[in-house]
Amino acid sequence: MKWPAGTALARANPLTGHGRASIQISSWSCSRRVHTIPQWRPSSALDEWVQREARPISLRRLTFFGRTLTESRLLDSANYCRLELPTRIAHRLRDIQTLPYVVVANPHLAHVYELYLRAFERFRRVPEIRSLEDNDQYCNVLEETLKEHATVIPRLAIGVLEVRGSMRPEETDRFMNTMLRSRISRRVIAEQHLSLTETFNSPWHFPNAQPVHDPNAEAVGEIFLKCNAKEIVEHCGKTTQELVKRAHGSHLHIPEIEIKGHLDAAFPYILSHLEYIVGELLRNSIQAVIEQRKFKDAKPPPIEVLICETAQHVIIRISDQGGGIPNEVLPHLWSFSKGPRREKRLQNLARVPKLLGTLQELQIPGDNPHEGHKKHGKKHKHGESSQQHGSLSTLTSRPPDLRLGIGLPMSRVYAEYWAGSLEIHSLEGFGVDAFLQISKLGNKNERLTTRATMDA
Ligand code: COI
Secondary structure (H helix, E strand, O other): OEOOOOEEOOOOOOOOOOOHHHOEEOOOEOOOOHHHOOOOOOOOHHHHHHOOOOOOOEHHHHHHHHHOOOHHHHHHHHHHHHHHHHHHHHHHHHHHHOOOHHHHOOHHHHHHHHHHHHHHHHHHOOOOOOOHHHHHHHHHHHHHHHHHHHHHHHHHHHHHHHOOOOOOHHHHHHHHHHHHHHHHHHHHHHHHHHHHHHHHHOOOOOOOOOOOOOOOOOEEOOEEEEEEHHHHHHHHHHHHHHHHHHHHOOOOOOOOEEEEEOOOOEEEEEHHHHHHHHHHHHHHHHHHHHHOHHHOOOOOOOEEEEEEEOOOEEEEEEEEOOOOOOOOOHHHOOOOOOOOOHHHHHHHHOOHHHHOOOHHHHOOOOOOHHHHHOOOOOOOOOOOOHHHHOOOHHHHOOOOOOOOOOHHHHHHHHHHHOOOEEEEEEEOOOEEEEEEEEEOOOOOEOOOOOHHHHHO
16 A cells, blocks of 8 residues: 555544654555665654653652752752653653544543643753752743643543543553553652752751751651651541541441551651542542441441551551442443443533632642642641641542542552552452552652553
8 A cells, every 4th residue: 555755654643743653654665565664763852752761760769859958959850850851741742642533632632632742842942950040940830830730630531431432441541541650750750849949948948058968857858758657547537537527417427447557657658649549548438338328327337447567568458348349340440431330420520621620629649739839838847747747638629529430540550650559359248458558668660651561
């Protein structure tokens, strides 16, 4: 078959005019020999950036710039962000370009693409950051972009549900996993830098003093060095109980949360990520227990949380007696697009566009840049207990009855991102055991590869 010169391999993408992977074909026959596709040459800024590899981060490496914060380290951190963000966005733009036509034509997915393209163009043009003034300007760009991207997750969630049928569910899930991990990573990198800048500019920081390493520091930027598992479970538990009470009425018996095991277990982590996962698991458990009619008039059985610390990991097991997960739901538990609850999700999501204007209601960890990076107000001071700062915005800011339907798969994306895992075991007719495993040394690289890819 003859292709005209310059024809893209796949059908042109409506957003970009690019074809699949932007491989251009010269004017010769495709059918004759494999090498009819000429050597791939960068043809645009995007092509150039796509060729760069992401430089992976770990919690430990992220704390490096900030442990003894000097001007030169702050500028190193800024320049790391400056190169890393457009690289990571470029990879995702290319992913979107390779989706089938009907998928990228979906208005929500098209909107996400436009946001990413704008951010890419903005970020790639930032020149080397050489001074604190340059850094201040750069931080303004970061803050602005973080705000602009606040609706990305609900838009992706609605988009993939709307285009179901045009993509295989496994492909959709792989796409969502990759998009979400990458987004977490970019927001971690951006927010860590904003946080370090805020610390550097704070009245407690003396830029000209001899830099000292404070071994008792509670946090470096966004990373809390000693997240205490028990305190986080308690804190998330109280907030979730409150939310459920608000949704169902205070007359209702809410299950207690009993915590046992290694109550001193502590590890470095990003608090909002952990709060999201633990909050989601506890909410599922509490809701399952109270939805069981048999506990309506009696004291319901408690949610039992066991914390287990090993040399490398902290494992949090959350066990409820909420009747387990129905068999027809179980195979689709981790899917963003498939399963018997899909129609219900779509009905719920139909409300979302109206809410997209009121973003506070849909926040996911790290989605509220102003929470942590208000120019004139500090989110936390070093030396205060980390648990005092858990704003739990993610649990409290979403209307309790608005379920995007992605809480569990999203929690697993968060758990796996920092080299942990999340598993659910359902005991039919009895209850559920959720196992959250956290890598406790903070030395593991972020996981940008999706589970589907790893399994393949
Ligand atoms: C995102 O939220 O998707 C972003 O890419 C944010 C950006 C400031 C790094």
